[in-house]
Amino acid sequence: MSKVDSVLDKYSAKVYKNRKGHMLELEEETQEIAANSRTMPGLINHRGCCYAGCKGVVLGPTKDALIITHGPIGCGFYSWGTRRNKAKAEDGGQNYVPYCFSTDLQESDIVFGGEKKLDAAIEEAVNIFHPKTIFICATCPVGLIGDDLPAVAKRNSEKYGIDVISFPCEGYKGVSQSAGHHIANNIIIRDLIGTVDYKPTKHSVNILGEYNIGGDAWEIKRILTLCGYEVIATFTGDGSVDNYRKAHTADLNVIQCHRSINYIAEMMKIQYGTAWMKGDFIGLDNTIETLREMAKFFDDPVLIQQTEKVIADELANISDDMSLYRTKLRGKTAALFVGGSRSHHYQLLLKDFGVKTLLAGYEFAHRDDYEGREVIPNIVEDADLKNIEVLNVEKIEDKYKVYKTEEELEELKKEISELEDYKGMERDMDKGSIVVDDLNHYETEEFIKKLKPDMFFSGIKDKFVIQKGGILSRQLHSYDYSGPYAGFKGAVNFGRDVTMGMYTPVWNYTVAPWKKESVLEGKLGGED
Numbered sequence: 034m035s036k037v038d039s040v041l042d043k044y045s046a047k048v049y050k051n052r053k054g055h056m057l058e059l060e061e062e063t064q065e066i067a068a069n070s071r072t073m074p075g076l077i078n079h080r081g082c083c084y085a086g087c088k089g090v091v092l093g094p095t096k097d098a099l100i101i102t103h104g105p106i107g108c109g110f111y112s113w114g115t116r117r118n119k120a121k122a123e124d125g126g127q128n129y130v131p132y133c134f135s136t137d138l139q140e141s142d143i144v145f146g147g148e149k150k151l152d153a154a155i156e157e158a159v160n161i162f163h164p165k166t167i168f169i170c171a172t173c174p175v176g177l178i179g180d181d182l183p184a185v186a187k188r189n190s191e192k193y194g195i196d197v198i199s200f201p202c203e204g205y206k207g208v209s210q211s212a213g214h215h216i217a218n219n220i221i222i223r224d225l226i227g228t229v230d231y232k233p234t235k236h237s238v239n240i241l242g243e244y245n246i247g248g249d250a251w252e253i254k255r256i257l258t259l260c261g262y263e264v265i266a267t268f269t270g271d272g273s274v275d276n277y278r279k280a281h282t283a284d285l286n287v288i289q290c291h292r293s294i295n296y297i298a299e300m301m302k303i304q305y306g307t308a309w310m311k312g313d314f315i316g317l318d319n320t321i322e323t324l325r326e327m328a329k330f331f332d333d334p335v336l337i338q339q340t341e342k343v344i345a346d347e348l349a350n351i352s353d354d355m356s357l358y359r360t361k362l363r364g365k366t367a368a369l370f371v372g373g374s375r376s377h378h379y380q381l382l383l384k385d386f387g388v389k390t391l392l393a394g395y396e397f398a399h400r401d402d403y404e405g406r407e408v409i410p411n412i413v414e415d416a417d418l419k420n421i422e423v424l425n426v427e428k429i430e431d432k433y434k435v436y437k438t439e440e441e442l443e444e445l446k447k448e449i450s451e452l453e454d455y456k457g458m459e460r461d462m463d464k465g466s467i468v469v470d471d472l473n474h475y476e477t478e479e480f481i482k483k484l485k486p487d488m489f490f491s492g493i494k495d496k497f498v499i500q501k502g503g504i505l506s507r508q509l510h511s512y513d514y515s516g517p518y519a520g521f522k523g524a525v526n527f528g529r530d531v532t533m534g535m536y537t538p539v540w541n542y543t544v545a546p547w548k549k550e551s552v553l554e555g556k557l558g559g560e561d
């Protein structure tokens with residue numbers, strides 16, 4: 034029996050039928066997988082809610098917008114404390130990222146309505162912080178009681194003469210990624226991108242789908258600036274409303290996380306003519322390939338030469354450290370389970386250290402993230418789409434610019450492997466490795482027993498089960514408060530953190546007291 038079948042085997046017929054399509058052992062270059070469907074009630078998985086994706090992931094890193102969570106305090110705290118939104122104020126700009134603003138709704142507000150409390154919160158925020166932009170994010174109870182957030186946003190916008198934008202991201206509308214990101218991104222492209230004129234001074238790019246966890250976006254910007262680019266906007270790591278507004282003036286969009294933002298790249302192409310390419314700044318080979326392909330896109334000899342110089346200098350700086358960690362990690366095995374892109378990207382960084390991936394999967398990815406964009410026309414399922422406004426965008430004549438014609442792009446596609454394309458995770462995995470969509474807690478434990486990986490990369494909800502099972506667990510969402518892991522310096526940080534974990538296997542040395550002796554022995558009174 035295959036490993037996948039032996040894990041499925043313990044399920045009842047009904048669960049078996051549901052989960053079977055979500056798990057596969059790779060025999061071909063790509064295989065069809067069931068993805069982006071609602072989880073069966075009763076299975077305990079790792080997915081976050083729509084609000085977590087909208088406020089926590091996409092809007093959260095926007096430094097110059099003051100974000101008010103309209104809801105109970107736990108939602109605001111969760112999406113602030115566990116995310117690692119890092120941001121530095123621009124010269125003379127505002128930075129609210131270190132703060133957590135919430136209306137802290139109580140039972141009486143749920144009964145009598147929360148709008149007055151929201152008005153008061155906005156007034157207090159304006160008086161203390163003087164923001165130019167306020168975002169209001171909805172939570173589950175707000176949707177249930179029917180507070181009219183667009184009306185609150187409109188009247189406060191008029192009252193204070195600032196932008197107040199509401200986001201209808203009630204948690205129950207779906208999962209973090211498919212519903213939450215989409216709601217945030219749609220409003221960003223509809224209301225912000227393209228609203229300010231700007232003339233870039235050099236070859237200009239936006240970085241799409243990069244959230245600056247652990248400072249990744251800073252490392253990427255450092256490298257791109259050294260190569261000679263102007264980075265206009267990052268969506269949304271270390272991002273700012275001021276920069277989103279002028280993002281349409283960039284010559285190229287480079288996508289780090291395809292899952293969370295590919296539809297924005299496509300809409301920007303239609304509205305503003307901006308070409309996009311899938312890049313990847315996690316892992317040395319990927320970073321180098323992305324930099325070379327970007328230079329190829331611009332086809333400027335000075336840029337190409339400078340790119341090669343940056344690559345050579347950066348590699349020289351890290352080569353000793355990389356060799357050390359490679360010696361320590363070569364031959365080890367890993368499993369990865371994260372949201373919708375990191376399980377692919379980090380396999381390639383692990384390969385830089387000689388670590389082999391046995392299992393990888395996603396919480397929120399769609400089939401194209403596993404199998405490549407060529408399957409998009411065949412995708413039928415889209416669990417959360419009914420809760421998302423579908424934007425119909427059109428060419429905006431006076432803001433449209435063509436940096437490369439369609440013919441030139443077609444030519445370039447021969448040299449740039451993922452120009453306006455993404456080939457998915459499966460193609461980069463070895464035959465025989467396992468792919469699991471929406472892995473749940475039972476499956477996590479079963480696969481650990483079957484595969485015995487040396488390390489398991491995932492998130493906070495499963496970290497401690499894995500760690501207490503004696504396996505090295507590293508969080509790829511938050512980097513366990515380390516990072517950056519992107520680019521050249523990031524690769525070294527990653528190698529160091531994984532090596533430290535591998536060579537201090539403290540959880541392996543402990544035996545649960547109840548496995549050795551009764552914890553109550555000698556402690557129940559009386560003399561020993």
Ligand code: CFM
Binds near residue numbers: 246
């Ligand atoms: Fe993209 Fe993300 Fe991810 Fe994602 Fe996420 Fe994330 Fe992630 Mo947590 S946008 S898909 S829904 S890279 S929040 S910054 S770490 S699960 S792999």
Ligand code: HCA
Binds near residue numbers: 081209493494
């Ligand atoms: C989310 C956000 C999350 C959760 C992290 C985790 C993040 O989608 O709910 O489970 O460890 O990266 O903060 O993915």
